[in-house]
Amino acid sequence: MITIKDLLYSYNGQGEPVLKNLHLEIREGEHVALIGPNGCGKTTLLRHLNALFTPDEGSVVVDGMDTSSQENLKEIRSRVGVVFQNPDNQIVGMTVEEDVAFGPENLALPPPDIRRRVDEALVAVGMETFAQRAPHTLSGGEKRLVSIAGVLAMNPRYIAFDEPTAYLDPVGRKRVLEMIQNLHHRGIAIIHITHDMNDLLDADRLLVMDRGVIAIDGTPRDVFSRLEAMRSLGLQLPQVTLLLHRLQESGCALNTNILTIEDACTELLSRMNSLKGEPDVS
Amino acid sequence: MIHIGQYITGNSFTHRLDPRVKTVSTIILSIMIFRATWFDVYFISLFFLMVLGLSRLKAAPILDAIKPLIFFAGLLFLLHLFFTDGTALLELPWLHLKITHEGLLKGAFVTWQFVALVLSGAILTMTTPPSEMISGLEKLLRPFKYIGIPTQDIAVMVSMALRFVPTLLEEFDRIRLAQTARGADVKTGTPAQRVKAAASMTLPLMMSAMRRADELADAMEARGYHSGPRTTLRVLRVSGLDYAALSGLALFIALLAIAGVYVG
Numbered sequence: 001m002i003t004i005k006d007l008l009y010s011y012n013g014q015g016e017p018v019l020k021n022l023h024l025e026i027r028e029g030e031h032v033a034l035i036g037p038n039g040c041g042k043t044t045l046l047r048h049l050n051a052l053f054t055p056d057e058g059s060v061v062v063d064g065m066d067t068s069s070q071e072n073l074k075e076i077r078s079r080v081g082v083v084f085q086n087p088d089n090q091i092v093g094m095t096v097e098e099d100v101a102f103g104p105e106n107l108a109l110p111p112p113d114i115r116r117r118v119d120e121a122l123v124a125v126g127m128e129t130f131a132q133r134a135p136h137t138l139s140g141g142e143k144r145l146v147s148i149a150g151v152l153a154m155n156p157r158y159i160a161f162d163e164p165t166a167y168l169d170p171v172g173r174k175r176v177l178e179m180i181q182n183l184h185h186r187g188i189a190i191i192h193i194t195h196d197m198n199d200l201l202d203a204d205r206l207l208v209m210d211r212g213v214i215a216i217d218g219t220p221r222d223v224f225s226r227l228e229a230m231r232s233l234g235l236q237l238p239q240v241t242l243l244l245h246r247l248q249e250s251g252c253a254l255n256t257n258i259l260t261i262e263d264a265c266t267e268l269l270s271r272m273n274s275l276k277g278e279p280d281v282s
Numbered sequence: 283m284i285h286i287g288q289y290i291t292g293n294s295f296t297h298r299l300d301p302r303v304k305t306v307s308t309i310i311l312s313i314m315i316f317r318a319t320w321f322d323v324y325f326i327s328l329f330f331l332m333v334l335g336l337s338r339l340k341a342a343p344i345l346d347a348i349k350p351l352i353f354f355a356g357l358l359f360l361l362h363l364f365f366t367d368g369t370a371l372l373e374l375p376w377l378h379l380k381i382t383h384e385g386l387l388k389g390a391f392v393t394w395q396f397v398a399l400v401l402s403g404a405i406l407t408m409t410t411p412p413s414e415m416i417s418g419l420e421k422l423l424r425p426f427k428y429i430g431i432p433t434q435d436i437a438v439m440v441s442m443a444l445r446f447v448p449t450l451l452e453e454f455d456r457i458r459l460a461q462t463a464r465g466a467d468v469k470t471g472t473p474a475q476r477v478k479a480a481a482s483m484t485l486p487l488m489m490s491a492m493r494r495a496d497e498l499a500d501a502m503e504a505r506g507y508h509s510g511p512r513t514t515l516r517v518l519r520v521s522g523l524d525y526a527a528l529s530g531l532a533l534f535i536a537l538l539a540i541a542g543v544y545v546g
Binding site: 047050052073074077078081082084086088089090092094095097098101102103104106107109110111114115135151154 | 413438444445452494498500502510513515516
């Protein structure tokens, strides 16, 4: 479990704090999506999870280890992996395989163990045939998968993703989202920062951040039912949810607590069927 | 884009040698080339042909490696040809120049040295992947660790610099196009204007490289990079092949020395 208590943080320890007395618990195996307007502190929060930043006040504790303590650093970094926004700036190896090996090498594992972890991680993301390729010859989606493999090779309990689908084409986006879901099924807790509301439909829990605090915390359905709160934060609902809300506003009795296109179809069809036979259907 | 001496995938005898063995052999060979006498030239050349044969490299990439040097090799040859004192073979009085017997020999010799040196380096880099080369160098330089030189960090740094060359080239291309689209022009105008236009392309590249470096440092730290000890995926192991190669080289040096004594 990652426990964040009273987290206060400002850049260089001065000026307006970016995170203000933030409280949060992330449990093992959870899939948490994190949304919020630009500059609300999402990325800063993410950097606290594996001790890249440490709190000015308050504490971040990963599985009982305080991130402020130097001797926990190695263990925390292998438990909490971070996949950053731009894969180009986190791939350090000259080949895919060497890059994936970077983390285990830093853990000073024996070479045969490194080999095993690299192979497993590459198979897990489906990039095993790319092992010898140079990173610049890969597509955006492939690079992202390599950066995920690099984190996976550390055997993390938690992986934090910072906008993993940014700049990807639909195919790459789908592969990455499936991969995240896949990792979740393996029991790894996922913390997923996103701007795209359609990316977070798989999440168990949705956090909405606003100006340095967690403003809303609930299941995606819960959160999206608070239309006014979301609007006041300048956040969009998924398109289907928005459509159902509009239909309801214009007088259709509908269940608006729906996030996926499939569910929306079912709801609309059942509504239409129940109207059948009534003479005044307009 | 083909770079000079770029690694060419293969599985030849030379490819399979340990990078340390190859590096040390190349250094020894370079010293021999420097200290060679005319007598040695033939034998070292023969030895070279043998190594080339063992590397199974095609002629085209080797010629590509030499091509940019033809100009310098030619210049070197001409300088020695004209400016060495000795018995004149041909006088060109209207140029105040003369070609001497000694000059011809010296020119040919120096040109041979030059080409041989470049070739020995090219064979090394063409048969050794850069990553292997770096781990080899790191192991060779390991003794320096004991006088406080961070050889492992240097190895990581060098490999990362190589990793980012194509990325930065791509980036430069993008910036160049973007600035050209906005009217920057490095091809025409006064020199001052052109320098200014060039700055409009290099400055953004530097800014972006700095930003990259910043993010990269975070990513490395997040993946557990620290100043402590680390291991590597690749383990270098000296095999029978390597001993064979080293014995071959030793035998060659011994034969050359003995032959030199007999003939000289």
